[in-house]
Amino acid sequence: MQYIPNILFVIALVAGIGYFTRNIRKVIRNIRLGKDVDRSDNKGERFKNMAMIAFGQSKMVRRPIAGVLHVIVYLGFIIINIEVLEIIIDGIFGTHRIFGFLGGFYNFLIASFEILALLVLVSVIIFWIRRNVINIRRFKTLKGWPKNDGNIILYFEVVLMTLFLTMNAADLQLQELGADHYIKAGSYPVSQFISPLFNGMSEGSLVLLERGAWWLHILGILVFLNYLYFSKHLHILLAFPNTYYGDLKPQGEFDNLEAVTNEVKLMMDPSADPFATPAGDEPEGEPEKFGASDVMDLNWAQLLNAYTCTECGRCTSECPANQTGKKLSPRKIMMDTRDRLKEVGDNIDKNGSFVDDGKQLLNDYITAEELWACTSCNACVEACPVSISPLSIIIDMRRYLVMEQSAAPSDLNNMMSNIENNGAPWPFNQMDRLNWSNE
């Protein structure tokens, strides 16, 4: 009988981690639905970016208030989770504060956790106020699930931190009572002020309180872990690979489509052998589709971008099109891509492989009107704290509209036929190109 808590604990742990692993595998599978793109170069620079941008949060602090608060929550979160290691060992072996033997160092650790927990609580409350009370447009424009998601995670943090401090406060009382099993360990700079609330409680109730908080805390962490998959909070994991695999080219450089290069070469060079296999991995017979109308046409780095997006809206708040009332929102481009990718993934889960559902990213999620409003200014790319490029998706979708559907706005069609015929976007004759020099 005495092992029942240990067994229950192991079951909870295995279930929690198991379900999480299963979902993460789905994320990886879905990302792999994207086309190949080579991001295996410049490992040193990539590591540096990951260290600076994801770990060092260098782009977060460009907006100092939100940035500093975020750093506190982030550091607090990581460091307090060292405590989870002790909880897991205690839980499996039925020990209590197994690292207590570290003495002074243990006191230091617990004290830092408590102070961080308090700072996290304060930051999270400020975050909540920013999201719900203060009129910040990038948060106000979130509706429905994304809005709730943002708040749920804040409530989670509040509950977890409160449980952690309650657990410590009850533990402190028990230590002072000299209760069996509750060794004297740790230093409690924050919970010592909570502890007096429990004065006069019997030892039995205190144990119940301490155990209750302990269990809810660890179960809460497991639930949190599994919540990530359904939430924008996946970024706490994916920010690392995403910044590592980010685009290293100058922001102004758009990729040159290789399939097009091959065709252009054939057109320009009549002596080229049309049957020579191009360098690309074109499947036999099927002509390559130009641009993107659905998530499978994007590359895996773009799909990783979509799962990483934190929905913070920094991109949209910098976007000139959005600021002037156009429908385009780079955040929405990323959220739509993720939603559609999730839908495609669910479709695969249900049917074994993707079965056409009559939907696609273009039109069903992102409209042509949004795509045509982009000035390709890169403000969104610059603003994103986790190296996402909404612009690259916009351009790939424009490519589909123009090259597969000839669906450009008529003004742009005029511009393009001018380039084709006169070598300039306006109807001027190429032979007049030097006239300025003697005007």
Added chain:
Amino acid sequence: MSETVKVPTMAEYMAEGKKPEVLFWVGCAGSFDDRAKKITKAFVKLLHNARVDFAVLGTEESCTGDPAKRAGNEFLFQMQAVTNIEVMNAYEIKKVVTACPHCFNTLKNEYPSLGGDYEVMHHTQFLKSLLDEGRLTVEGGKFKGKRITFHDPCYLGRANNVYEAPRDLLKKLEVELIEMKRCKRNGLCCGAGGAQMFKEPEPGNKDVNIERTEDALETKPDIIAAGCPFCNTMMTDGVKNKEKEDSIEVMDVAELIANAQDL
């Protein structure tokens, strides 16, 4: 153009068996747009004055393909690129300077993988290098002490991280350089990029160039300096819209330097 300045073409150089120091890529706006032609001429005067041995492609130049590429027409872009690269490689071009950030970005970043590898400079970078080498003098003249704000072109700034060259030149004019609240990497677009120049904007509640002009007007400038023919048009329209064209001029950095010297 004044008789003293001759604009040689690559073909003429080739005929003489010579090669210029640098190719001046004029671009479509610089060749055909009335406002941008003035920038082209100002820059040519500066090149001439600094005794730079330059040439243009003239009628052999064709659109880089930038607007087609940003509009999604990769075919047209690559056709343009391959044609231009063929011409430039035939002349064994090594170094290119252009007064258009869109041409600059495309030539510098997107031509190499198609076979066109050149050292490409924006005209503000090139002028800065002439200044550093002592070939060009920049002095305040009539602009001394004027309030000037510089609008960062997206394709020069964020796209290629060039923020200082134009500012260094402006400072040399002994002007009062005032930054807009959104500048450098946070600079707001003028609204022309991504082929927007060639179409009507999508429905919204304001035009981007008006929003940006308001940023500029907040600095109470005498002159709004630009480094891109398209930004120039957008800001000029914005200033007109605000009925400020009598008190505020929109000028390219090259024009400012040339005018200061009464060239």
